[in-house]
Amino acid sequence: MSENVAPVITVDGPGGSGKGTVTQMLARKLGWHLLDSGALYRLTALAAIRQQVALDDEPALVRVAAGLDVTFQPTPPGDPARVLLAGEDVTSEIRTETCGDNASKVAVMQPVRDALLQRQRDFRVSPGLVADGRDMGTVVFPDAPVKIFLTASAEERARRRYNQLMEAGVDVNIDALLEEIRVRDERDINRAAAPLKPADDAQVIDSTGLSIEEVLDRCMAAAGQA
Structure with missing residues (x-):
């Protein structure tokens, strides 16, 4: 890596594994910048719907x-990091x-991914x-x-999401959440464009049963900053 290129720590994994929280904590601890790449796909989906663009209209989605x-x-x-779309808080x-499901649909399209890559x-x-x-390291x-x-088991991720939504006052069915997570995992793992998988040189951390502090400690150790 060139001396003029800033270092990067990539944290990939499925939704609900805790990576959003951990990456913010890592960025704060290190004093580094943060990129929530998944938000870009969610923002593309949201902006498309607001502009009345169909989620299967690939050329229009690329423009969005x-x-x-x-x-x-x-x-x-x-x-969560505060996200502004055209100046409006859409966090x-x-x-x-x-929106997460729509983002997963948008993310399977290689031309859309190419538009967001740079x-x-x-x-x-x-x-x-x-x-x-999901493909930062790959x-x-x-x-x-x-x-x-x-990563974390689908059951653990469904439980976390269920608790999060219930605390926010949203009535939700945990079995339905689990099914949604499994369907999304299947689509993300098997998609042709940048399937969800660890990079060959990635360090895999299973957060099932771990506190967020324990996960952060393991990530810091992996980063050589412990």
Whole structure:
């Protein structure tokens, strides 16, 4: 890696594995920038719907993705990064199950991924970047010096999401959540464009049964910063 290229820690894995929380904590601890790549796909899906673009209209989706006006803003520990779309706070809106499902549909299209690729790489600036996603280590930053693949059982991820939604006052069925997670995993793992999998040189961390502090400690150790 060139001395002029800022270092990157990639944290890949399925939704609900804890990577969103961990990447923010890592970025704060290291004083590095943060990229929530999954938000870009959710933002593309949301912007498409707002512009009345069908989620199977690939050329139009590419134009939406290329024209995204997005800003990430840091938040207090424990909160998701604040996401602005054309200046509007859409942090909560893009975290709904519907938006997540739509994002997964959009993400299978290689031309859409290509449109967002350079935008993601532009986040790589000094002093460093912690990148959260599904293909950060395999596609976006293949030369990253530290790659982490964070996972957890589908049951554990459904339980976490269920508790999160119930605490927010949203009535939800845990069996339905589990089925949605399994369907999304199947689609993400088997898609032709950048399937969800650990990079060959990634360090795999299973967060099932671990506290977020224990997961952070393991990620810091993997990053050589413990």
